[in-house]
Amino acid sequence: MVHWVKAGLISILIALLLLLFAAALLLVGSPTGKDWLIPFRLTRTATLHLKVAPMLAAATSPQGRRLLAGSRWRTRAGTVTLADRDGALVARCAPCEVRIVQLSSEPLRLSAMTLALQRDGNRVSGWVAAANGGAEQRLIFSGALDARALALNWELPRSEIAGVLELLRSAVPEAGRATILGHFSAAGTLSLPSGKWSISPRLEGFEVYGLGTERLRYGAVDFVCRDASGTPQLRHGGDRAPGWLAPDRMGRALPRAVLAAEDGRFYQHPGYDLEELVPLLADAERNGRRGASTLSQQLAKNLYTGADRNGARKLRELLYAVEMERTLGKWRILALYLNTVDWGPGICGAADAARVYFARAPEHLNPVQAAWLGGILRNPQRAYRQEFLTRTPEARRLKWVLAQTPRVSRRHRLGWDAPG
Incomplete structure (x- = not known):
């Protein structure tokens, strides 16, 4: 992602991909070894490293979902509430502040962000949605989980460009005063915890009015x-x-x-x-x-x-x-x-x-x-x-x-x- 910024790239779609990446990390953390591990601090001097794949397998099992349903977790983004809904573990943060340094030095303020994750064996699927005011955008994804990584294919259905920019109004003030026409769709891949990704976007009828x-x-x-x-x-x-x-x-x-x-x-x-x-x-x-x-x-x-x-x-x-x-x-x-x-x-x-x-x-x-x-x-x-x-x-x-x-x-x- 840093490569994209350093190369001077510009894409209106990358913001939602970053939201998917940030939302996933709310649940799965970051790597510290060959297996995908996250640190869990026991005391000021003692830290336990937990394996992500078994944790996700347990959390998305029927018993795990029932156990976690209704629990609340304080995170840097805000308070995340977990629920068991239609066979998926659902994490919701409302309101939510997502810090994406590649997007802005200031946190992105959202009305809500929701991540739904379900698993069948080593196959995972779900969606991530971001909302601000009356605008909501949703990415759907599916992929495979193993001990070292989560490899996802994702898709953004045809959406209004103005709707995505409404989510980013706190970082893109022009979104609040411009009239923005057009639609886009996109598909790509995302690998966690490495953060490697790809995107194939399509824009239709993109026009802007009102910036002077x-x-x-x-x-x-x-x-x-x-x-x-x-x-x-x-x-x-x-x-x-x-x-x-x-x-x-x-x-x-x-x-x-x-x-x-x-x-x-x-x-x-x-x-x-x-x-x-x-x-x-x-x-x-x-x-x-x-x-x-x-x-x-x-x-x-x-x-x-x-x-x-x-x-x-x-x-x-x-x-x-x-x-x-x-x-x-x-x-x-x-x-x-x-x-x-x-x-x-x-x-x-x-x-x-x-x-x-x-x-x-x-x-x-x-x-x-x-x-x-x-x-x-x-x-x-x-x-x-x-x-x-x-x-x-x-x-x-x-x-x-x-x-x-x-x-x-x-x-x-x-x-x-x-x-x-």
């Missing part, structure tokens, strides 16, 4: 640019600001290189790119060096959500990106991105980047220079220190960006002291 991004169609644009010390500085840009350029005034090389490096399907996707996202979510081998965040999502991060590396920020970013696709269109999104993106310490926008790195205007960059600028957007601060100041560009990344850019001549050079 239409204000960016023309006129002034305020954005943050970090100086050499990392201190954020407010800058004023827009169509009449000095150094502000439309994409067609930047020449051909730089816009094409940026798209090749950051978002090769920019003109095909609706603000998010499931073709890039799904392989990363499934832990497939990454193709090339691009992440799953589109230019539209990156622009939303630059102008609205900030750079906190958690799932809530990624969900907020996604909402803004989808609305901007409708209110601004591709050309305006590309112009805003190229004029505001961070290209190094105190270097924001294409005009700054071309001047500082190559002492020329963006339209006069050659294809190799443009490819280097496009390639460093993943980590421009490091590239400034380790490549520009030392005149040692990373050749492998530069070649990769050039390979992604069609009809680019490789006879050009960076023009620095060292060969480009």
Whole structure:
């Protein structure tokens, strides 16, 4: 899960998967050895490690369910009440606070969360539901339990996207003021206690209204640019600001290189790119060096959500990106991105980047220079220190960006002291 956040992935479905993971851990704990064990503190100095598989087998047996029914357990999420219902052990927490550090530093506040688990031999099945106000979403799962692990297949039936975001309102404030249309469904796997997972999502008719991004169609644009010390500085840009350029005034090389490096399907996707996202979510081998965040999502991060590396920020970013696709269109999104993106310490926008790195205007960059600028957007601060100041560009990344850019001549050079 941490890999998903570090890779910059964004998926509206991951929140429910994390809820399933968190809900399961309320019952089964975490591993400490070859068998799946949980620590049970007897005294301040004595701890007993209990085997999870026999405990779950006992708890989900008819006798165990009857014994546990009506008991209440105090947990970090809240008070959990156990019940025996239709052959399943049911754990319910209402209200509930779930701490999911991958989603937000603040706990997710829910009206209720319920986990139902039943077992037939080593086969387990059940569901987990999260509710907030009038919204409830439910995942169903089935799988196998052995001494070391619980391996599950899970499915989220077709649901309204707005319903899921209602659950996350405490972490995603935009969910309370935007009109969100569309449906999604998903399926995947989850293995406990390792936390390994996969997800295959499907989105239909995803649209967002009410976030006010239409204000960016023309006129002034305020954005943050970090100086050499990392201190954020407010800058004023827009169509009449000095150094502000439309994409067609930047020449051909730089816009094409940026798209090749950051978002090769920019003109095909609706603000998010499931073709890039799904392989990363499934832990497939990454193709090339691009992440799953589109230019539209990156622009939303630059102008609205900030750079906190958690799932809530990624969900907020996604909402803004989808609305901007409708209110601004591709050309305006590309112009805003190229004029505001961070290209190094105190270097924001294409005009700054071309001047500082190559002492020329963006339209006069050659294809190799443009490819280097496009390639460093993943980590421009490091590239400034380790490549520009030392005149040692990373050749492998530069070649990769050039390979992604069609009809680019490789006879050009960076023009620095060292060969480009």
